[in-house]
Amino acid sequence: MRTKRLWLAAVALVVLVALGALAWQRHQQRERELELLRGLWIGNLPALPSDPTNRVADDERAVALGQHLFFDTRLSVDGSVACATCHVPAQGFQDGLPLGQGVGTTARRTMPLAGVAYSPWFFWDGSKDSLWAQALGPLESVVEHGGTRMQYAHIIAQNYRAEYEALFGLLPDLSDATRFPPSAGPVDDAQARAAWEAMRPEDREAVTQIFVNIGKAIAAYERKLQPGASRFDTYVEALMNGDRAGMRAALTPTEQAGMRLFVGKAECINCHNGPLLTNNDFHNTGVPEVPGASLDMGRAQGVRLVLEDAFNCLSDFSDAEPEECGELRFIKADDHTLERQFKVPSLRNVAERAPYMHAGQFASLAEVLQHYNRAPDAPHGHSELRPLNLSQRELAELEAFLRSLSAPLNTPPELLEAPALPCLDCRPIGE
């Protein structure tokens, strides 16, 4: 009798301790989850950081000029390509293609632009360190806009003189065609390059300054492209307010399960952290090579390019003081881990922008998640992934969660379309 009671008491005690531990662990987990989810909440997006390299970054006149330039196809070798050709506003400022298509085919996927101005690095390999320097790359790329800085300077002088001069001061007189030929620039095209090299150094400098200012105006416009609150953000807000009905209305149980995996077992949050769901850093995740393409070394190449870049933060064309160029001064440039690292993209609106990875290697979110789950070896360098051992059901839950991150941009609608006229006060296209 007595032994029996003792046994029963022991059982009851063990059960109680187990239940207590379980409840405690659950509480701890919920607290930790809340903290992690709050970190991803769009309400925690800080004010847009200033861009000391670009004096007109927050000038509304530069935004207006930049918007015109962004949609102006005359800024290309044959009048067929504008920034908006690949960065399509109706598609979240990307094009839905594995590789960008300008006047030719690029080697990488077009990146979306919402929230881009929060990043210290641009392009998949971070080969540019300011938004304006980034904008200049495609303009002179032989497979993107395909034109030259001399050609673009003429377009500014002919079509945007007043708007340009209000921001950047008087344009030089470009009317002497022997000094300022129709097209010239340090580009791949041999003829344009020869014409550029024949120009006087001071004329080249003056033309390059106009080119740089084009980039700075476009950057001012791009800074306005901001992500909006998604159903996930509504959920976190309801969670913080203890509003259970609001939580249920925002995310389905499947999406909530996926969200817990995202911040927990699946470890997505390691890199996809902060309100933009990216650390804006570079990682090798073992993404496969593109068959037939030359090996892309990613960040290892990007650090070399940005250090050499004539338009980087420390260059004469930057408006920043050297001490404001911390990211460049303290860049990690000499490390084998940089091999085949690519930029971590924001996951906001991720479901709206298949295909995925830096060259569109994966057609669907399901394929991306399978890749992370398997964690294959990298084709070059070392993958940071470890197999996740997620079930098919868990992968489906994660995918459902990723789909809850879609939302219209938090950007004035008038900035999401081409301005009514190709420039602020001049002729429509074609005249």
Added chain:
Amino acid sequence: MRSVMTAQTAPAPRSLFRWIVMGVVGMLLVLLVAFAAMLYRMNYVPADLDLSTTLPTAQGLFHVHYTPNQEPIAINKLHSWTIRVTDANGEPIADAVIGVDGDMPQHGHGLPTRPQVTRYLGNGEYLVEGMKFQMGGWWVVDFTIDAAGQHDTVRFNMLLK
């Protein structure tokens, strides 16, 4: 309780009952141990991690104290630290050559930047610029200190949110 009383009247079921109870208790114990192991695995950061911001160097030659210029340290944000180096008696060290590096022991990658000591601020204090952490979790930051012909190292642990 009543069924227990009934069971007591018959000797044979009594030992059976004991075995069942022992089995249940045993299973619960196993579950508890498994649960504890799971908890440990989930928080696989060493439980006794020293998070001090002041530490003696490995061989005790110097004492080092760090102060981040943003607190709490926000991830993905370039910032600087001030570190103070003294000798074992607390006297400031003015002429140290200091190296900085960081690592995530569980992830096999280090800092996204190459921080450097850029300035001596006086009173044994040095400015470390270029600090940045790209994810939350367990970080270590190592300083190597060379001063007056002596070399020593110190490792700080941090748990970032």
